[in-house]
Amino acid sequence: MAEATSNEDWWRGAVIYQIYPRSYQDSNGDGVGDLLGITQRLPYIRSLGVDAIWISPFFTSPMKDFGYDVSDYCDVDPMFGQLSDFDVLVETAHQLGLKVMIDLVLSHTSDQHAWFAESRADAGAEKGDWYVWADPKPDGTPPNNWLSIFGGPAWTWDSGRQQYYLHNFLKSQPDLNFHAPAVQDALLDVTRFWLDRGVDGFRLDTINFYFADKQLRDNPALPKERRNDTIAPSVNPYNHQEHVHSKNQPENIAFLKRFRALLDEYPGRTAVGEVGDAQRGLELLGEYTSGKDRVHMCYAFEFLAKDPLTAARVVEVMDRLGRAAPDGWACWAYSNHDVIRHATRWNLTPAATRLYLTMLMALRGSACIYQGEELGLPEADVAFEDLQDPYGIEFWPEFKGRDGCRTPMVWEASNQNGGFSAAQPWLPVSSEHLARNVAGQEADPGAPLHHYRRAIGFRRTHPALIDGTQEAMTADGAALHFIRRTDGQAIFCAFNLSDQPTTIAMPKGSWQPIGAELGVTGPAEDGRLHLGPWQPCFALEMNG
Numbered sequence: 001m002a003e004a005t006s007n008e009d010w011w012r013g014a015v016i017y018q019i020y021p022r023s024y025q026d027s028n029g030d031g032v033g034d035l036l037g038i039t040q041r042l043p044y045i046r047s048l049g050v051d052a053i054w055i056s057p058f059f060t061s062p063m064k065d066f067g068y069d070v071s072d073y074c075d076v077d078p079m080f081g082q083l084s085d086f087d088v089l090v091e092t093a094h095q096l097g098l099k100v101m102i103d104l105v106l107s108h109t110s111d112q113h114a115w116f117a118e119s120r121a122d123a124g125a126e127k128g129d130w131y132v133w134a135d136p137k138p139d140g141t142p143p144n145n146w147l148s149i150f151g152g153p154a155w156t157w158d159s160g161r162q163q164y165y166l167h168n169f170l171k172s173q174p175d176l177n178f179h180a181p182a183v184q185d186a187l188l189d190v191t192r193f194w195l196d197r198g199v200d201g202f203r204l205d206t207i208n209f210y211f212a213d214k215q216l217r218d219n220p221a222l223p224k225e226r227r228n229d230t231i232a233p234s235v236n237p238y239n240h241q242e243h244v245h246s247k248n249q250p251e252n253i254a255f256l257k258r259f260r261a262l263l264d265e266y267p268g269r270t271a272v273g274e275v276g277d278a279q280r281g282l283e284l285l286g287e288y289t290s291g292k293d294r295v296h297m298c299y300a301f302e303f304l305a306k307d308p309l310t311a312a313r314v315v316e317v318m319d320r321l322g323r324a325a326p327d328g329w330a331c332w333a334y335s336n337h338d339v340i341r342h343a344t345r346w347n348l349t350p351a352a353t354r355l356y357l358t359m360l361m362a363l364r365g366s367a368c369i370y371q372g373e374e375l376g377l378p379e380a381d382v383a384f385e386d387l388q389d390p391y392g393i394e395f396w397p398e399f400k401g402r403d404g405c406r407t408p409m410v411w412e413a414s415n416q417n418g419g420f421s422a423a424q425p426w427l428p429v430s431s432e433h434l435a436r437n438v439a440g441q442e443a444d445p446g447a448p449l450h451h452y453r454r455a456i457g458f459r460r461t462h463p464a465l466i467d468g469t470q471e472a473m474t475a476d477g478a479a480l481h482f483i484r485r486t487d488g489q490a491i492f493c494a495f496n497l498s499d500q501p502t503t504i505a506m507p508k509g510s511w512q513p514i515g516a517e518l519g520v521t522g523p524a525e526d527g528r529l530h531l532g533p534w535q536p537c538f539a540l541e542m543n544g
Helices: 035-040 042-048 083-095 114-121 181-196 252-263 281-289 311-324 350-360 390-395 438-442 448-460 463-467
Strands: 015-019 052-055 072-076 099-104 155-158 163-166 201-204 270-274 297-299 331-333 366-370 469-476 479-486 489-496 502-505 511-514 528-531 536-541
Touching: 015 448, 035 042, 035 083, 042 083, 042 448, 072 083, 072 181, 083 099, 099 181, 181 252, 252 270, 252 281, 281 297, 281 311, 297 331, 311 469, 311 479, 350 448, 350 489, 350 536, 438 448, 448 463, 463 479, 463 489, 479 502, 489 528, 528 536
Parallel strands: 015 052, 015 366, 052 099, 099 201, 201 270, 270 297, 331 366
Antiparallel strands: 155 163, 469 479, 479 489, 489 536, 502 528, 511 536
């Protein structure tokens, strides 16, 4: 089996391509994507210039939450293939120079997991305390007021144990009890299993949900002016609480140190944690990534939010991050498998989509690209009768769920399935997506696909953009500008985040425009920089 390459800090400034395996490529004609399908498409992914892939869960699962409800952490669900298929994927990726990261869902399992079956059968059994069980209140109601992200109470009654069990998500996703040392040990054994199979890293799902308050205290109400729909849709009462006891517990740090110590036994392995919190995301990012004994990087939800990403908003987020995580490391994303695709969410034109990607490639931190984003795909409109996501079914029509960003990848236009499958796909392929297929864009030099390649390639060839400092970030009206600097290189970066031309002042010094392939403009003779609508500028500082 191929080994990871020697650069242990490859993750700093890396560009990671997220794959939702159900929807990437079907290799066996059953309408569902699989591991061999991903392997088939690895040369395409390599052509994008990314450093790594992140594969959403493919473990054995009843698929109530499409793989985020794991019933066996150490095997592949038959719909995705088998362990040998995963080994082939890893070996092929490594031969192509791609790292492989997988999605570890440690905070909860499926209620079909053998651990839960043993736990619910006997409170006194070895695994009796492996999940969060609690007695009812004297009146029979749940032990506290905690709410599930998927709607309703976060507690379900189990008639066998005569107790409630905690689930922050679906009732079929019981939460593990991280206060039990044996649970931590078992999950670290799972991690070692995949490290030994050659994975280069992990995306840690809901990293701030691992621990619940031991005393099970009620969450306080959240004032209306502090509510937002970054984590849950506005129609969900989950937003009415400040979740200070159901997640974000201080004990999490000790577990993350144990997790990092394990990763450090395997040079070059890394982890990125998903911080799901609408109020304290950046602060938790700082806590979880500070120093060298916790996770390497985290991403919060600031750039996944519904609100437009203006220059002022970027400055605000980066200022907060600088205060909360001065030595931490962020991983930025605009889209993923849980949110409306950003081309639709922010109502972007093709020019705006190109500019936002160019900016992402210039920001300090690592970056995640979600499959199909490189094609400029909008959110698919999935009819109610075609919905698969229980979240969308629960809150329809005010919230349509996550299926619109999970529809199959479009490879070519020869049939209505976009080259994804010979059979009817598990979700319908959007007719709007078909016109944006990979083959068609390969033949069009002006297509978004080629811009993604150019922007990612530009980042890879400039060390200051990968791992440099980020200085003097300023919002000048609709324009955002800053300097990325590392030993021997300084790059001035400017972006006009509007459809109107604007002019800003260049910093003092001698600057040479670079990045002509990205549509940049250079400074005028008077030292002013004139930016057209949705236009970037990169300029290299000239010494002497």
